[in-house]
Amino acid sequence: MSSSRRLFFALSLPDALQQQVIRWRAEAFKPEDGRPVAAANLHLTLAFLGEVSAQKEQALKTQAGRIAQTGFSLNLDDLGHWPRPGVVWLGSKRPPRALLQLAELLRSQAARSGCYQSPLPFHPHITLLRAATQPVAIPPGTPGWPFNANHFSLYQSSFEQGRTRYHELAQWPLGPQDKS
Ligand code: 2AM
Numbered sequence: 001m002s003s004s005r006r007l008f009f010a011l012s013l014p015d016a017l018q019q020q021v022i023r024w025r026a027e028a029f030k031p032e033d034g035r036p037v038a039a040a041n042l043h044l045t046l047a048f049l050g051e052v053s054a055q056k057e058q059a060l061k062t063q064a065g066r067i068a069q070t071g072f073s074l075n076l077d078d079l080g081h082w083p084r085p086g087v088v089w090l091g092s093k094r095p096p097r098a099l100l101q102l103a104e105l106l107r108s109q110a111a112r113s114g115c116y117q118s119p120l121p122f123h124p125h126i127t128l129l130r131a132a133t134q135p136v137a138i139p140p141g142t143p144g145w146p147f148n149a150n151h152f153s154l155y156q157s158s159f160e161q162g163r164t165r166y167h168e169l170a171q172w173p174l175g176p177q178d179k180s
Pocket residue numbers: 008044045048087126127157
């Protein structure tokens with residue numbers, strides 16, 4: 001019996017921010033623009049791992065636990081549309097260096113453990129709409145929400161009763177932010 005699970009490392013959004021984003025999204029987009037991602041599923045992927053065996057999952061967790069990285073603040077002030085995967089996303093015009101370093105570490109650990117990593121450059125984003133394959137009128141800006149990341153998590157992605165669900169399996173703290 002296979003015990004592999006579909007996993008990814010990500011930053012979760014605090015509940016209050018999830019609610020702000022979905023209220024704004026309801027005003028900013030039309031129903032035909034795409035399928036809204038459920039509030040609880042909003043996240044920023046750091047490294048996608050694919051189908052991972054229990055043994056490899058344990059090794060990835062051990063490596064993630066060794067990461068010593070400071071927390072960071074990012075401003076969610078950028079929006080875009082990738083028509084080919086059909087994604088409308090929320091991102092940051094100037095992603096902090098600590099975010100890029102954290103993703104780079106997790107992605108290189110994943111690659112060393114044999115998890116395929118896309119050669120495309122990492123573009124930190126939160127998917128807002130899926131199945132957005134037709135042209136979408138992207139609003140000129142976002143309210144520019146600030147977002148403090150003080151931990152990162154390992155998630156399992158599963159498809160249950162016709163819906164994608166993400167279960168948090170583990171989380172690790174990020175160190176105090178450098179205020180200098
Ligand atoms: P997306 O939001 O841009 O689709 C869980 O599927 C998360 O992993 C999603 O945030 C998804 O990004 C990301 N991801 C990255 N590479 C993926 C892949 N090859 N297949 C599915 N999801 C992937």
